Amino acid sequence: MEKKSLIMLIDDEKDLVDMLSFQFQAKGYDTVTASNGLEGLEMLNKVRPDLIVLDLNMPKMGGIEFYQKICGSDGRPAYPVLVLTARANMEQLFKDLEIDGFMAKPFDVDQLIQEAEIIIKKKAQISKVVQQDKKSLLRSVYVIENDQPVREEIALALLRAGYRVACASTGNLANSVAANAANAGLKSYVLIPSNLEQGKVLGSLVYGTNVIGIKGPYDQVNRLCSEIAGKYGWGFVNVNLRPYYAEGSKTMGFEIAEQLGWKLPRHTVACMASGSLLTKIHKAYKEFIDLGIVEQSDFTIHGAQASGCSPISTAFKAGSEMVKPVQNPDTIAKSLAIGTPADGYYAIRSMKETGGSCEDCSDEEIVEGIKLLAETTGIFAETAGGVTVACAKKLIETGKIPKDESAVLCITGHGLKTQEAIIGKVGEPRVIGASLREFEALVADEVNVKS
């Protein structure tokens, strides 16, 4: 006998839920019900519905919060969702989200059932196609599992079983993958644009990994990696294993809160390549608030890019969420030179949601930023850190970060890795013989020495 599809109804109007439950059952569906988002979440520990019919306006946990909680790191909900709301004018908003259906209250019950049936059938067809694809690609390993932790556990088990681990990188991830693979005893390959700084290349080679330089910008490296992943089933840390990589970036947000004595800063400035780090700092702050580890407080997250590759900043400044690719990135901040940022859209949403801004800066400003940070704090940052500092300076000068409010600048890489960017721009040592007389003559105008 074919298994009945399960519909979860979440609405605080008991009469409506009872009536819908009855109607769906009469049509051959199984139903479970919840009167608010919290109850719905609890129920998801026990059942895996084929569709969630979700009211928005509910006490305890409303539909929007519930929806956010069932979204994965890719921003998509783990289950098909049909939203019910009394506000018909919100339809456009929902079209922008990854929801499957929308009904404005009061609605026609038959129409709702019809809509639900369409969604369930469509999803069943998609999953059938995915299953067929799986059969025709036996050489690759795809993990198809709705539940993210389970999916990640399976992927990790595969890696442990000796699958190759690889990455497409602008340099820093390459160093990290090479080091961690060496530590875990896994065979690793890192694919990077062939023109990266020497410090980044050596920082991978030293771990005995296979470094492959690709002639072309990062986007082409990334495209090639997707092809390799598709054909050979290799685990690419930032392609088909991206949830690990992305969730790992939350650590930065957690550590910021920890180092501030379990408080959130009023402002955070993060540099962006794919945009992932910024969105994950945002996620980390929200998770700590939800868990009660930090107090709920206003926080604002700002983004920073190099003008020579600023697809996210350009879209943000134009008031758009459509990130237009940059074909030929041209900046000394090579670690941020991603022309097609995978998480650009989500980074813009994070900045908007927190009332943040976005800035970009020239190569000269990046070098000035590196120098300013070094001279005032004793921290030697790589070019990405220079971008953060230069953009933060602009945000302060334009009043977007008021001078009397706390701000954290994310300095994400060490300057020794991008020495090329500042060679010849920070002066040269003055050379003398090893004699006290020569030393005194040299510094006589600067300090009080007898010559």
Ligand SMILES: Cc1ncc(COP(=O)(O)O)c(C=O)c1O
């Ligand atoms: C030094 C450094 N900072 C920041 C980033 C930001 O990364 P994303 O926006 O892709 O998370 C990167 C990415 O490679 C990086 O290398």
